[in-house]
């Protein structure tokens with residue numbers, strides 16, 4: 001039986017599992033659904049949440065658990081202990097930045113009545129923009145600290161940290177903040193898709209996918 005990934009038809013918490021599976025050469029059925037379909041689907045989910053990855057032996061909830069599964073089962077280049085730690089530091093920093101954007105943005109949106117859809121969307125995006133601007137210097141600092149190269153964290157070896165930087169690039173693009181992304185992160189963002197056919201194919205396939213539903 002093949003692997004099936006279940007998530008909304010936008011990036012959100014689904015983009016990293018999808019990107020890591022694509023970069024690692026894992027074939028999967030990308031089962032996407034709309035917000036309108038979620039009510040019924042939620043009842044069938046083990047934690048009432050998505051993303052979910054259905055594998056042969058186990059249904060895996062929690063996006064980071066799915067990403068870890070994808071790294072273990074894909075064929076990203078093997079890293080030395082030092083290279084892996086550099087990647088891990090960038091991964092954790094990008095997660096911190098991402099959570100520092102999405103959690104306050106959802107909070108700002110939830111503070112507005114449900115029927116005020118446009119106001120809710122504006123509150124989400126305005127807060128997300130402000131928070132990303134505030135958080136981006138952390139990326140520059142960690143890239144300097146690990147001595148990242150111009151095109152990847154570890155020379156010639158695509159790693160999870162590089163893929164997380166691409167995710168921050170996608171987020172910044174969606175929020176109209178590309179110019180604020182530290183130069184080092186943007187050069188990785190630009191270079192990696194050209195140098196890796198799978199990542200390039202992923203970006204082409206996803207070119208019309210929105211980051212958030214708002």
Ligand SMILES: N[C@@H](CCC(=O)N[C@@H](CS)C(=O)NCC(=O)O)C(=O)O
Nearest residue numbers: 012013048049050051061062063064
């Ligand atoms: N810690 C979980 C969080 C999952 C989560 O919050 N999923 C949201 C979508 S991004 C969800 O399922 N929301 C719908 C709901 O809770 O009804 C993870 O990383 O997978």
